[in-house]
Amino acid sequence: MDSGVTLAFDVMGGDAGPEEVVRGAAALTLEKSDVSVVLVGDGAAIDASLGKVRHQAERISVHHAPDWVRPGEKPGPALEERPSASILVAAKLVAGGEAHALVSAGNTGAGVLACARHFQLLPGVRRAALAAVYPTHRLHGEKQDPFSLILDVGATVGVTAEDLVGFAVMGSAYSRIISRNPSPRVALLSNGTEPQKGPPEVVAAHQLLRALPGIQFVGNVEGVDIPRGTADVVVCDGFVGNVSLKMLEGISETVMELARYAYKEKVLWRAGLAMLSSGIKRLKDLTDWEQYGGAPVLGFDRLFIKAHGRSRAHAISNAGKVAARAVRHDLAGVIQAGLKA
């Protein structure tokens, strides 16, 4: 690899098929002159897709992988059965230094598991976290992002106070680099703002975070603060984070149905709802967190960006830009420095 950034794209497993991933990666090579891509998946399908789009051929290579994991499959058995699955092959390429970071729109669990098998946890990190970007009322950072970060939203259960501190450091580093937020406000999710509120690991993490330099810890936040965007980074265990994120995803759908239920008799309200209907559709996309740059898996020596399964070329290209920016700014190094403190 030269001084540029090389990204490995798992082109299989997205809902829109390999062509959208190839198109997104191809567009990235045209737009970013320092980014090279390795396309991992069915070689014939990749070549056919490349033949249809403009791209910088000298910064694209193709790595054939004969197999892949389907969206609904159980990750563990699927990876056992198919050692040549594209996500495993791509993770191995990144681990071996042939690319700096991994992007996939495929099966989330398989992606996380492939990283766990081939990447190394950073020193001081006991477990990696799946982070998610979600829209908020308040704007954040230099870019005035209407997004906050929440982690972990994965399937991890039984976190320790130290795990939560690790999530805080990782989330803060990611927010600094990706949202260009020089001093992200980091909060612990709890059932009250008082330091003694919450399960023992949350209470202990609160004390540790108060004493930690290099992090702007703003204390505990409550459920209502998540959509408000009170904090730039919300830290919690994967179970609570997953439940919360899925509630956010359901917000617009439910509020609008509720509005219809409550006000069906009112003509003026009905007219208002009708006028809003196309807006509501976009609002649904806005609350669909995975659309925005993808969900990073943090804590490994290499970065994995999980793009939404429904990603089209533009979203794939965005996920690649986020990954490239994280590599250029040495996200792993920033996290390590934060953990040492």
Place this chain on the structure above:
Amino acid sequence: MDSGVTLAFDVMGGDAGPEEVVRGAAALTLEKSDVSVVLVGDGAAIDASLGKVRHQAERISVHHAPDWVRPGEKPGPALEERPSASILVAAKLVAGGEAHALVSAGNTGAGVLACARHFQLLPGVRRAALAAVYPTHRLHGEKQDPFSLILDVGATVGVTAEDLVGFAVMGSAYSRIISRNPSPRVALLSNGTEPQKGPPEVVAAHQLLRALPGIQFVGNVEGVDIPRGTADVVVCDGFVGNVSLKMLEGISETVMELARYAYKEKVLWRAGLAMLSSGIKRLKDLTDWEQYGGAPVLGFDRLFIKAHGRSRAHAISNAGKVAARAVRHDLAGVIQAGLKA
């Protein structure tokens, strides 16, 4: 007590002052000929309030309590300092058999603590739960309620599988009696619908609930299912429940702000939002779960209904009706029978 129902109202601590609680209780004596009330709090204030409203004097008694717990106070120290606080006096009256159930619009923590001190846990119940009613898309039960029940939403942490099973039994009994839902759909909140998803206590509770007769257990639900109303009763530990409920409370506020942010440039959308604005205000009330009959504390031999701090007379009266119905239908007995199974 005769064959009717007697309710103890803690008249102190609501945001609107003792007068609203007295008015609500007074209205109840006019509307329900089998309900008597004991008004607990500042005797002079109660008498002054009663002097201003119609009421059935023969079914109202006043029990003076010289002290009370303020809304924002820490419950433990407040109750230590003030053994004659109205909530403690009222709980003692109920425990002593002078009333069947307790209603309060005051400090939630103080109410739960007062019950814990004076009421008995039902046999087989290791811990009580604070349940909450919240609005959903789907309608429930014979009354076609647009509400589901979620419990625990209190401050309990570290539940066991058996605690979760207890919550399921208690929530199912409450839904049968209060929502007149003959066979409530009971679900466990988890990070996936598969039985093996979630923390160990959730996985174990799933197996126990599958084998439990008398409950319609529909398996695990995810965060997105809470606002959808997929289940009539959602069971979880108090930490996750509290975070989820507070997110629901913030829903309407945030969605509308998001809509403004996303579509501020579109005149048509703005017009639609303007038309909806009064509706949005009502929607906020609709998502304010504590307004609807109050939040029951379940698991004790006596029922405590926590009405919202902002309750006006009408809401207090509704909370009283819910409490009276629970007493008439022997909620505690139904829960006990369910726990034996």
